[in-house]
Amino acid sequence: MAGIELFKHQVSGGWWPQRDSGDNAAACTADSDPQLSTYVRAGENVRTFLQRHPALQRRLGWVNPLVLTPGTVKLISSEKQSPSIWLTARGTNEIPAPDSLSEPQDCLWYECKYLVAQSRDICKPNSWVFYSDQTGVSIKSLQLRLYTELNVSAGHYTQVSRPGRIQKILTCPEENRAVAIIDRYDINSDRDTYFNMAVLHRVCDPEGHGQSVQIAVETVSFIFNAQHHCRACGCARLEDQHITQERKLTERTRNSLVHEPIGRYLVNMHALHNTALLREILPRELTSPIAYVADREAHHQERSAAMRIAGPLKRAGAQAKAAETRARNKGMKDNVQKGLR
Ligand SMILES: [Zn+2]
Incomplete structure (x- = not known):
């Protein structure tokens, strides 16, 4: 996903900082901006390739912003x-x-x-x-x-x-x-x-x-x-709904959640757009972000104190289990060798 976003950025004429002369992406097709010498972007041929190939535009979900006029x-x-x-x-x-x-x-x-x-x-x-x-x-x-x-x-x-x-x-x-x-x-x-x-x-x-x-x-x-606030509205009803394929309803069904008709939604604050x-x-x-704990340092101290007790116990348990497994495997190996004699 990150690779695709990077490709979109480069092919649509986006700029990126040139870290050093060995930067692969920068070295192949970039030309420097005279005003921002530390920033580079893809060369002319790469930039126009996207504009000349509508199939690539469609696959990347890219729309020329000049085509979209606000208020139309x-x-x-x-x-x-x-x-x-x-x-x-x-x-x-x-x-x-x-x-x-x-x-x-x-x-x-x-x-x-x-x-x-x-x-x-x-x-x-x-x-x-x-x-x-x-x-x-x-x-x-x-x-x-x-x-x-x-x-x-x-x-x-x-x-x-x-x-x-x-x-x-x-x-x-x-x-x-x-x-x-x-x-x-x-x-x-x-x-x-x-x-x-x-x-x-x-x-x-x-x-x-x-x-x-x-x-x-x-x-x-x-x-x-925004997404329906199912938790507050108590949406729990499941119903069979027909599956669409190529924009047509099929005979196949799937069990889907039915939202209660209550107008309460959550603004999706995780959305990037x-x-x-x-x-x-x-x-x-x-x-504004809300801290998980009021006193961060005290919380770290508390967790580390608990880890100092739980950690050695866990490690001792893992060692005992490993020894048990080794002994079991050795026993099985001995039995096989006895059977071969
Ligand atoms: Zn719901």
């Missing part, structure tokens, strides 16, 4: 497409149509496969995202340390960053508008004590129905990973 969407195929007015397209949620449409009643909405977030992430329905209430917020503004549900004054405007899950992505080409219907979630003020991760809960109205909103796709900041953005946007008290 990709439509689903025309065969699967059934354009409809807002009241039908929005589904069962009572979400008002976007503002400032010239003909809100007649505008036809088309379903989309994905949207491109400000971080150039591809976000599909069911993706977890952070979005901003301020239209056109760029990724640079995330450096202002936005906190969930905490208004941050930045010059003449105030912006709020919220987590949510994309339910549907719709676009109206005549109006040149694209929106995402988002299931609203909120982050608990305390992290989960067992997993040591931030917890998301569904935002509900007083009747207990989950709330959803429509947002402009340009306001989606970045994608993150967008890990810096996630830590930037979450309050520090939800992400």
Whole structure:
């Protein structure tokens, strides 16, 4: 895995420090950067090889970042497409149509496969995202340390960053508008004590129905990973589910866990993708490392004192066992020799 990541880094034009003249990777194809003389990268032929071979791009899962424009969407195929007015397209949620449409009643909405977030992430329905209430917020503004549900004054405007899950992505080409219907979630003020991760809960109205909103796709900041909090929700039910093969359901089944319909999820803090953005946007008290023991030195002393008793006992036990095995093997060998005589 590390080798593949290294290869991706080199072939996509990444830089690395040149340790010495005997560095194999650097010596073969590298040309030095005049400004950063200690850093080198792959030569022109290696760099263009990836761009000239789409098969290699596909195998490495690499997408040219210039192809992805933040705030844009990709439509689903025309065969699967059934354009409809807002009241039908929005589904069962009572979400008002976007503002400032010239003909809100007649505008036809088309379903989309994905949207491109400000971080150039591809976000599909069911993706977890952070979005901003301020239209056109760029990724640079995330450096202002936005906190969930905490208004941050930045010059003449105030912006709020919220987590949510994309339910549907719709676009109206005549109006040149694209929106995402988002299931609203909120982050608990305390992290989960067992997993040591931030917890998301569904935002509900007083009747207990989950709330959803429509947002402009340009306001989606970045994608993150969340997993159902099965431990807190008591998910234990197993059900046979059909296995898919090449996107088609087969007759074969496998026993899978069925999640309880409770809107409680864990923000996956182990995920590597967008890990810096996630830590930037979450309050520090939800992400700061927690020491396993308060007094590290006292803990080491205690453990080493225990090892001084357990260690010799273990070694004596191992020696006794080895002697026993040797004696047994010797006995077996003697018996075999007696049988041969
Ligand atoms: Zn679950």
